[in-house]
Amino acid sequence: MFPFTLEKTASTEAAIAAGSSGARYIAGGTTLIDLMRDEVERPERLVDINRLPLGGIRFEGEDLVIGALARMAEVAADADVQRLQPLIAESLIEGASPQLRNMASMGGNLLQRVRCPYFRMLDAGCNKRTPGSGCAAIEGLNAGHAILGTSDHCVATHPSDVAVALVALDATLRVQGPQGERSFPVEELFRLPGDTPHLEHTLLPGELIVEIRVPGGPHARRARYLKVRDRASYEFALVSAAAALDIGDGVIRAARIAAGGVGTRPWRLRACEAALVGRKPDRQAFEEAAQLATKGVRPLHHNAFKVALLPRTIVRALEMAGEVA
Amino acid sequence: MAAEPARTEATAVDTIRLVVNGEPKELKLDPRQSILDVLRESLNLTGTKKGCNQGACGACTILVDGKRIVSCLTLASMHDGADVQTIEGLEKDGELHPLQAAFVRHEGLQCGFCTSGQIMSGIGCIAEGHAGSPEEIQFWMSGNICRCGAYPGIVAAVADAVGRS
Numbered sequence: 001m002f003p004f005t006l007e008k009t010a011s012t013e014a015a016i017a018a019g020s021s022g023a024r025y026i027a028g029g030t031t032l033i034d035l036m037r038d039e040v041e042r043p044e045r046l047v048d049i050n051r052l053p054l055g056g057i058r059f060e061g062e063d064l065v066i067g068a069l070a071r072m073a074e075v076a077a078d079a080d081v082q083r084l085q086p087l088i089a090e091s092l093i094e095g096a097s098p099q100l101r102n103m104a105s106m107g108g109n110l111l112q113r114v115r116c117p118y119f120r121m122l123d124a125g126c127n128k129r130t131p132g133s134g135c136a137a138i139e140g141l142n143a144g145h146a147i148l149g150t151s152d153h154c155v156a157t158h159p160s161d162v163a164v165a166l167v168a169l170d171a172t173l174r175v176q177g178p179q180g181e182r183s184f185p186v187e188e189l190f191r192l193p194g195d196t197p198h199l200e201h202t203l204l205p206g207e208l209i210v211e212i213r214v215p216g217g218p219h220a221r222r223a224r225y226l227k228v229r230d231r232a233s234y235e236f237a238l239v240s241a242a243a244a245l246d247i248g249d250g251v252i253r254a255a256r257i258a259a260g261g262v263g264t265r266p267w268r269l270r271a272c273e274a275a276l277v278g279r280k281p282d283r284q285a286f287e288e289a290a291q292l293a294t295k296g297v298r299p300l301h302h303n304a305f306k307v308a309l310l311p312r313t314i315v316r317a318l319e320m321a322g323e324v325a
Numbered sequence: 326m327a328a329e330p331a332r333t334e335a336t337a338v339d340t341i342r343l344v345v346n347g348e349p350k351e352l353k354l355d356p357r358q359s360i361l362d363v364l365r366e367s368l369n370l371t372g373t374k375k376g377c378n379q380g381a382c383g384a385c386t387i388l389v390d391g392k393r394i395v396s397c398l399t400l401a402s403m404h405d406g407a408d409v410q411t412i413e414g415l416e417k418d419g420e421l422h423p424l425q426a427a428f429v430r431h432e433g434l435q436c437g438f439c440t441s442g443q444i445m446s447g448i449g450c451i452a453e454g455h456a457g458s459p460e461e462i463q464f465w466m467s468g469n470i471c472r473c474g475a476y477p478g479i480v481a482a483v484a485d486a487v488g489r490s
Binding site for chain 1: 356
């Protein structure tokens, strides 16, 4: 690991001043320290933000508001989150391990970096790690890689589970930076790789995620997360689906669907959602809607199975959501 | 591999305080040191194991302020004032901790390398209330890998210790 200085502060303004002048924020550190040890990340300055007053979970009306420094485990274990936003709790518990969930912050979860093995291999081409060095995954081992949103420069999936749930639920972020505060949808945090895969998010220099806001509503309780993977737990998704349904008088009034493990960012599926409105929540409607999920897929050598697995995962997630009492 | 990049010696030293198994410690640290490295190399507490050193295996699990974490993926300098519990602190007055005794009784190990992490994680699992059934224990202990495959004994030991640890 390269040497660095570690700054500590309890002041959000001081942290942002450090961040604006080149320091990297560190909270749980579960991604950053690992990548620093591999010398993929080489920050010269870190600013420890754990003492900033950005923790906690609260409800404002129907909205769930999660402090950026709240830990994954703390949010998942909250009884009100489990009751009113079960998709958030379920997607959190399906991610990482109990130890990592005790450490990782919610803001850091969204900014975690990809798990593509070539990103971590300093002697392999990776346009995300070293712009212009090529993408070893496109001709390499790519069973875990994306089929949607890829480019000729990068095919890595975004690894977060809770980000898939947040995108499905139209969550927003509040960020604070040297120019003040702004809010925007979580979905807009993530860039497509295009020809600049080293640019992963839309935060401006020094901007810090301070809060995540998840709107409630009739769909929020009838919502499930299904994660398909090589092990039953503590593994990244091959394909995952977050599904939320608002059902009234026997028909679907609104649906929210997003997928993980398939896209270069958490993948909202608005065409599938629109196809469900006004339909009875039955298998046929779910299958017809789910077929729309694979429009525009670009499978690689080893991941074409995801083209079949994605609609099946969506159908099952919708059935699970429909069965919520 | 790529050419070894040039490294310089540590430029900064942090002084931090930790309470380790009830004993206050004051330590001068390079900010690069993980809690795991501080335990093993600065405090000679080698019961906590370095398996993967990348947060994947759970062998380095300890309790920090009562919560189970992987000690390889966190910098000691970020934990000034923290209460740290390791496997060395579990035995009291010559008596094994109930979960240690349960691991012996149920043969929850073969080679033993993962065992201290399994036991520290098991204490966390029980304290969190996630040890209600073998299936629940399997899910909530999945952050700890046992390459010998002693899982049935591990699950039985955690189940046995519920209410006694």
